[in-house]
């Protein structure tokens with residue numbers, strides 16, 4: 001699971017959960033998959049991403065020095081930051097680990113890079 | 125659009141995962157025919173619900189290089205197959221093992237694609253699959269009128285689709301496409317029959333759905 005995907009996952013579907021975002025991420029095993037830097041891709045995606053989720057991902061991946069507390073206004077001209085975001089969001093691939101609902105503590109395991117987010121009937 | 129290679133999947137895989145068939149190819153053809161429209165949307169995020177082998181979302185990922193491509197399938201084998209297929213074709217698709225769009229942040233999907241389990245069955249057949257361990261039942265059992273899973277997704281459509289979002293849905297004549305179009309209208313969407321095709325034993329449609 002890449003950290004860009006992490007930004008789109010919530011546990012809101014669980015009965016009683018109000019926000020369910022961001023999920024708590026734990027990484028047990030990760031891969032770094034080099035991919036071609038495409039500034040347009042990152043720039044376009046940014047407005048769709050939640051900055052607090054990006055910050056949390058950076059923290060868990062040990063890259064918090066790379067990512068500022070707030071999204072700077074002129075990010076399109078800031079190639080250095082775009083490259084760091086590219087690395088964080090598209091190159092780090094979580095192979096084993098878990099996601100945890102911030103409100104209920106329900107754990108979703110990540111195995112072979114695939115998060116298992118199936119809920120039981122009595123949870124929804 | 126190039127049809128992705130699937131030669132890494134064998135008959136053993138297809139015991140657990142839906143093998144691409146006429147319906148898959150119709151959906152691919154429809155997406156190809158509408159590709160310039162899709163590209164003009166500049167979609168940030170694409171989601172295929174129920175990717176099965178991953179053939180469709182992989183074709184999209186190969187073409188849409190500036191789009192994040194995600195896939196959700198209730199069948200863990202399909203999730204694995206989808207990742208493999210993307211990888212085998214030199215691209216990346218994220219697989220998430222979950223029900224429909226339940227676990228995704230609101231209004232985030234610009235391009236949504238679904239070839240649903242559309243076969244008319246009893247509701248029991250659809251329910252019982254969760255207790256048997258045959259994951260393949262998920263790929264076809266659609267309950268009454270083959271509409272159970274389609275209707276469940278339509279309920280979440282407004283909350284998941286972005287403002288500019290478009291949704292391509294495959295439906296069978298028995299799924300009552302005209303009724304689907306009316307229901308979608310009530311939900312605030314415009315739906316048209318974008319493509320249709322007769323195949324042995326079935327008559328299939330692709331509905332193209334956008335916000336009004």
Ligand SMILES: C[S@@+](CC[C@H](N)C(=O)[O-])C[C@H]1O[C@@H](n2cnc3c(N)ncnc32)[C@H](O)[C@@H]1O
Pocket residue numbers: 142143144145147148151173174175176177178179180196197198199202222223224239240241242262263264273
């Ligand atoms: C007809 S197959 C289509 C497979 C592939 N997209 C294709 O066109 O060849 C339907 C797929 O939907 C999946 N599916 C069924 N119910 C689902 C649900 N509630 N949530 C997510 N996926 C589901 C099945 O596991 C299966 O992979």
